[in-house]
Amino acid sequence: MKMRLNWTKQTLIFGGAAAWGLLLISCVMVNRTVVAPPKIAGASYVGTKECTQCHEEVTGHFGSSTHAKVAVADSKLGDTSCESCHGPGSIHVAAGGGKGSIVNPGKSPEACFQCHTDKQGQFNLPNSHPVLAGKVSCVDCHDVHESTAVKGTGAALENEVATCTKCHTAQKGPFVYEHGAMKEGCTACHNPHGSVNAKMLVARDANLCLRCHLETPSVPNAGEINANSIRSTTENHNSRLMQGTCWSAGCHEAPHGSNASYHFRY
Numbered sequence: 001m002k003m004r005l006n007w008t009k010q011t012l013i014f015g016g017a018a019a020w021g022l023l024l025i026s027c028v029m030v031n032r033t034v035v036a037p038p039k040i041a042g043a044s045y046v047g048t049k050e051c052t053q054c055h056e057e058v059t060g061h062f063g064s065s066t067h068a069k070v071a072v073a074d075s076k077l078g079d080t081s082c083e084s085c086h087g088p089g090s091i092h093v094a095a096g097g098g099k100g101s102i103v104n105p106g107k108s109p110e111a112c113f114q115c116h117t118d119k120q121g122q123f124n125l126p127n128s129h130p131v132l133a134g135k136v137s138c139v140d141c142h143d144v145h146e147s148t149a150v151k152g153t154g155a156a157l158e159n160e161v162a163t164c165t166k167c168h169t170a171q172k173g174p175f176v177y178e179h180g181a182m183k184e185g186c187t188a189c190h191n192p193h194g195s196v197n198a199k200m201l202v203a204r205d206a207n208l209c210l211r212c213h214l215e216t217p218s219v220p221n222a223g224e225i226n227a228n229s230i231r232s233t234t235e236n237h238n239s240r241l242m243q244g245t246c247w248s249a250g251c252h253e254a255p256h257g258s259n260a261s262y263h264f265r266y
Helices: 001-028 048-052 057-060 090-092 117-122 160-164 206-207 229-233 237-241
Strands: 033-035 071-074
Touching: 048 057
Parallel strands: 033 071
Antiparallel strands: none
16 A cells, blocks of 8 residues: 555656646747758758848738747747748858749748648548649648738638639639528638548538538528428439439539529529
8 A cells, every 4th residue: 555655646746747847848839839941952041030131021021920930949040930941041142032042832842741741641632732743832822921821811801712713713603692601611611632522522422511501591492402401302312312412413513603593503
């Protein structure tokens, strides 16, 4: 009994010390995420102040962005937020901003994948935007120097749908009968980085639609599909769905919106 009591006290002391240590580390690291930056042969770090000499239009508001919290793990270097993503900048500065002397995330996603390893994995899924093929870049959809780096959020003038429909123009509308999900944003139905499902959908078949359409619409003929109407209709939806999804088999084939039918048909 005595040995068990001593062991318990030691465990509590050790556990308390470990928790206190983690708390101290978290307090120190709360405003900074330390990364291993990309390497550039023969280049050394110069600090963010050097970057502001030429790139004031970016660095002037960069301090309020989430990426500004990323830094190189060397306190002697001072503020190295820019170089944590773009690599050491001495050659770039000496060349007067010469091309090819700095890492450009707009040309290669590897700089982004240092931290966003989960997104790198999603781009390897069967259905994804062709970022790894070099046909699309991260900065086409993300403003890495602003706010949370996600376009269409916060005080942005353009919303998420506007960002997506710059490329996906057929889904832009406006439509006489608009799918309410478009107001929520494209990511209500799609994972923009990648998915195992066709069209980068977040769920398969009717399961996608029923994530929202589980109740009777408040307004009759509102163009809303719902589980109650499917069960009450004389048409056998189950057999129709065996032929495809809600948006195929000749039914709701215009899921973004329609100018002809509140059932979202072409």
